Amino acid sequence: MTGAHLHQEATPASPRVRAFVLSVLIPLIMLTIAGLVVLWPSGEAPSIEAGDRVDAEIIDLRPCAAAGGASSQSGDTDSGGAEGSGGTEGGGAGDEEGGGTGDGGGGGQPGTTCLEADVLIESGPDEGLEVVVPVPYGVGAPQFEIGDKVVLTATRDVPLESRYEITEFQRGTPLLWLGIIFAVAVVLLSRWKGLAALVGLGISVLIIVFFLLPALLAGQNPLPVAVVGASAIMIATLYMSHGVSIRTSVALIGTLISLTLTGLLGALFTELSQFTGLFDESLAYIGLVDAELDVRGLLLAGLVVGALGVLDDTTVTQTATVWELAAADPTSSRRKLFASGMRVGREHVAATVNTLVLAYVGASLPLLMLFSVTGMGMTDALTSEQVAQEVVRGLVGSLGIIAAVPVTTGLAALAVRQGDTHRVAGRRRRRGGPSGADRPATAETGPGSGT
Template sequence: MDKLKQNMLLKNWTKTSTIKLVTFLSACLIIVMISLSINEKSLQDSEQNIKYYKAKVLEVMQDTTVVDHKTEGVRKGSETLRIVVTTGKYKGKEVTIENYLSALFNVYAKSGTKIIVRATMYKDGPNFSIYNYDRTPILYGVILLFIIFLCAIGGKKGFMSLLGLGLTLIAVVKVLLPLLIQGFPAITTSVILIAIIIIVCFILLDGINVKTTSAAIGTIAGVMISGLFAYFVGVLGHISGFQTEEAETLLLIAGNHGMKVKNLLVCGILISALGAVMDISISIASSIHEIHEMNKKLTVLELFHSGMNIGKDAMGTMTNTIILAFTGSSLNLLLMIYSYGIPYSQLINTDTIAIEIIKSIAGSIGIVLTVPIVAYVSSYIEKRFMK
C-alpha cells in the first residue's frame, strides 16, 4: 500500500514538473516570437551622436571642490580628471576631462573610481564627459543576494517564483512596452498580458490544481476591478495619462509611433496592483484548501466564512502596504507641498495628488474585493472537484 502511494506521489510530481516545464518553455517561446516580430530599434528614439561607456579614474589632477554646509555637506566645485575608457570602441583611450559638481549633479571622483562617461560624437572625434558612477557591480550584487535568499529560504517554490518574476519583467519590457509604443490599445493589451502572466506564475508556483485555479481567477478579477475603478474615477475626475510628469515626452513619442497616452495611467495601476492581489489570492486559496483537506464535511458556506475570516486579517495589512508604498514613492513631493503650505482645497485638486490617491485607492479596492471573490471561488471549487 505504501509503495502504491509512493508511486502515485512520484507520478503526480512528474506530471506537475512536466506541466511547469512546458508552461515555462511555452511562455519563453511566445515572448521570443513576439520580440522577433517587433523592430525595437525603430521604436527607440536614441541619440545617434551620443554613446555611453564605462571608464576608470586614473588620476585627480586638480580638485577645487569644497564642502557646502548649506546642502548637508555636498561638495561643489570642479575636478580635473585623467580617465581611461574600459569598454567599447574606445577601450584603452586615456583622456583628460573636467568634472563640475553641484547640488543636483554630484559625481565626486577619486583615483580608482569607476564611472560612466558620455561620448558626444563630433566630426573631429568624441568629446567625453562624466555621466554617473558605475553602479553595475553593486546592483548586480544586490540582485544576486536577493536570488540567493529567495532560493535558499523558499527552496523549490522560491526558485519557481523567481522564474515567474523573471518572465513577468521580460514580458513587460519585451512585449508590453513595444506594443504600447506601436499604438496597440493600452488597457486591452495590458489586461491580456496580465492575465497570461497570472496564469503562468501560478502554474510555475504550484502546477495546475484547485488552489492555483482559484487564486488565478481571483487575481484576474481583483486586478480588473482595480483597473475599472481607476478608469471610471479618472473619467469622472478628468484624470488621465496626460496629467503625469512624463506626458510631454510621451506625446512626442506618440507623434512618431502612434502611441496612445490617455490610458497609460490605468495600465500602470493594473501592473502595480498585480503583486499584492496575487499575494492575497494564493494565501486565501491555500488556506481554504488546507481547511477542506482537514475537514471535508464543511459546506461551501462554511469554507467561505473561513476564507473571509482569513482574508479580513490579510486585508488590513495588504491595503496598508499598497497605500504606504504609493505614499513612500511620493514622499519628496509631499515634503515639497507641505513646505509651501498649500491650502487643502488646492492640494486635493492637484493633478499629481489626485493621481496618487486614485492609484492607492484603486489598488486597495482591488485587494478588498479579491478576498470575497477568492473565498467563494475557492470554496466552490474545493467542494465541487475535491470531494
C-alpha cells in the first residue's frame, strides 16, 4: 500500500462485511469474464474503403498552373461571371500570393486563391518522392505555409500526379508532448499511485480498442457490450489505481449500483425521446455501411461508458471521505459518519453536475450557435435531436451521480464501522463504567461520614 492508503485498513472489516463484498464481487468478475468471452468479436469487422493516409512536408507553394487553375476555378466562376474573367482574377491573386510565398510562405493566403504545393512524402509506399498536390481553398479553408507538416490522403490505383490531396495538419508531435506533460504531472503529484492510475488508463484504452469498438462494429447488441466493457474497465482501473482493499471494493459496488441506475434511466429516456441517431453524421454514415448496427443502442452505449468516468470519481471520493472520518474519530457512529459524508457529497455533487452539464454543452456549442443564428427558439433548440441527446446524457449522468453519493456513503459507513461496532460500544461502556461505580461509592460513604 502507498501513503495514500494510510487509514484504509485502520479498521479491519468484519467477516460479515468481507462475505458481503465477496458475494457481490465474485459474481461480478465472473459475469464480466463470461461476457467478454461471449461477446468477444470474431470474424471480419465491416470496413469502409478509404484512402491511405501518409505524412508529408510542404516544400513549396505557388499559384495553380494555367490548365489546373482554369479547370479548378471554372466551377466557381460559371455561376459568378465569365470564365475568362474568373481565371484572370485568380491568376492576379495567385501572382500576388506567389510573391508572398516565395519568401517562405509568410505572406497572407486569401481563402479564395487557388494554390498548389510541392510536397515531400515522408511515409507510405511513395516515401521520398516529391509530388504536386492541390491546396484546399475557399471560405474557412486552413492556411498552409512552406515547411508545414501535413497529412495526405492517397487514392489507390490512381496515377501518381493525381493520387494525393492534402487532408489536414500533422498533430502527432504536440499531442505526444501534451501526453508526456500530463503523465509527468500525474506521477509528480501522486507518485506510485499516479503511475498505477496511468496503467489503469492504459488498460481502459486497450479494452475500448480491442473489445468495445470491434464488438460494436461486429453487430453485437450495444447495451450488453457497453455494460461488459464498462465493468471490465471499472474492475481493472479501480483496483489498479486504488489498491485491492475493502474500501476500493465498496467504491466498486457503489459504482456498479449507480451505473445500473444510469443505464436503466438512459434506456428509458432514449426510448421515450425516440432518438434515431440519423442527425449524428458519424452514426448515420456507420448505419449506411452496416445496416445491422443498432444506432439507438449505440447512443445508449455511449451514455453508459461516458457516465462511468464521473461515477467512479464520485464513489472513490465518498468512500475515502468516510474512511478518513472514521479514522479521525474512532468513536463516531455509522449515523454520524453517514451524515458527515453526505455533507461532503452534496458539495461534490454540486460541482460535478455543473461540470458534466457544461462538458456536454461545450460539445454542442457550435450547434447551439447555429440554432441561434437561424433564430430557432430555445424550446425548439433543446428538443431537437442533436441537442436533446446531449440533454439526456447530461441529466441522466447527473442523476447517476446524485444516486452514487448516498448509496456509496451508506455502504462505506456500514463497512467501516461493522468491524469495530462492539469495540466502540465497549469503549463507551468503559467510559461510563467508572462514573457509574463512583455513584454507589459516594452513596456508601455519604451516610458513613455522619455529616
